Amino acid sequence: MSLVLGLLAQALGRALRYSAPPRAGHAPRGRAMEQDKALEVYDIIRTIRDPEKPNTLEELEVVTESCVEVNEIGEDEYLVIIRFTPTVPHCSLATLIGLCLRIKLQRCLPFRHKLEIYISEGTHSTEEDINKQINDKERVAAAMENPNLREIVEQCVTEPD
Numbered sequence: 001m002s003l004v005l006g007l008l009a010q011a012l013g014r015a016l017r018y019s020a021p022p023r024a025g026h027a028p029r030g031r032a033m034e035q036d037k038a039l040e041v042y043d044i045i046r047t048i049r050d051p052e053k054p055n056t057l058e059e060l061e062v063v064t065e066s067c068v069e070v071n072e073i074g075e076d077e078y079l080v081i082i083r084f085t086p087t088v089p090h091c092s093l094a095t096l097i098g099l100c101l102r103i104k105l106q107r108c109l110p111f112r113h114k115l116e117i118y119i120s121e122g123t124h125s126t127e128e129d130i131n132k133q134i135n136d137k138e139r140v141a142a143a144m145e146n147p148n149l150r151e152i153v154e155q156c157v158t159e160p161d
Contacts, residue, residue, distance in 0.1 A: 030072055033072070034070045034071060034072060034078070035070075037070040037078055037080075037111065038065070038068045038069060038070040039065065039068075040109075040110075041068045041070060041080055041082070041105065041109065042063070042064075042065050042067075042068045044104060044105060044108045044109065045057065045063050045068075045082065045101055045104060045105065046058035046063060047159060047160075048063075048097075048100050048101065048104055048156055048157055049155070049156045049157075050062070050093075050097070050156070051093045051096050051097065051100070051152060051155075051156055052093060057084070057097065057101075060087055061085065062084050062085055062086065062087060062097065063082070063084050063085075063101075067082060067083045067084055067085070067120070068080070068081070068082055069081040069082075069083075073114065076111065076112055077111075077112040077113065077114070078111060078112070078113045078114075079113070079114050079116065080105065080109070080113045080114070080115050080116070081116045081117075081118070082101055082105075082115075082116070082117045082118070083118050083119070083120045083121075084097065084098070084101065084117070084118075084119060084120065085119070085120045085123045086119060086123060086124050089123060089124055089125050090124075090125050091124060094119060094124055094126075094127075094130050095130050095133055095134060096149075096152065096153070096156075098117050098119070098130060098133070098134030099134060099140060099143055099144075099149075099153060100153050100156040100157050101117050101134075102115060102117055102134060102140055103140075103144065103153055103157055104157040107157075116135055117131075117134050117135060118131050118135075119131060
């Protein structure tokens with residue numbers, strides 16, 4: 001497993017992260033739409049399997065409905081923010097879990113979006129470094145070029161039969 005972690009750390013590139021503040025003055029209808037989108041996002045990520053355990057991220061409470069936030073940032077475009085909680089503060093697979101979240105959402109979200117994924121504040125010993133890695137498009141792309149890492153991600157994000 002340390003080989004995988006080493007490959008992951010080596011494969012991830014530079015940080016280019018885009019975000020936009022939520023728009024002021026949301027109408028109630030807009031807020032309801034954002035809540036619906038947040039539930040849609042949660043339904044996609046809750047079935048991702050943990051890389052080490054036979055459980056889903058939902059079962060391990062790594063992701064919950066409350067960890068998903070969606071804000072409209074333009075016409076039919078949304079900022080999706082995920083804050084996940086590793087099972088232990090020194091979880092060696094937190095970067096891999098973040099990568100799985102990103103890949104599954106990039107593949108499955110049916111609406112235009114910008115995606116930010118973070119470890120919940122105070123829940124991991126190296127959260128700042130991991131947050132930079134999993135929000136860096138170049139590092140994510142480089143990681144997915146690694147066949148061993150790509151296979152692990154595929155096993156985690158593929159829906160069970």
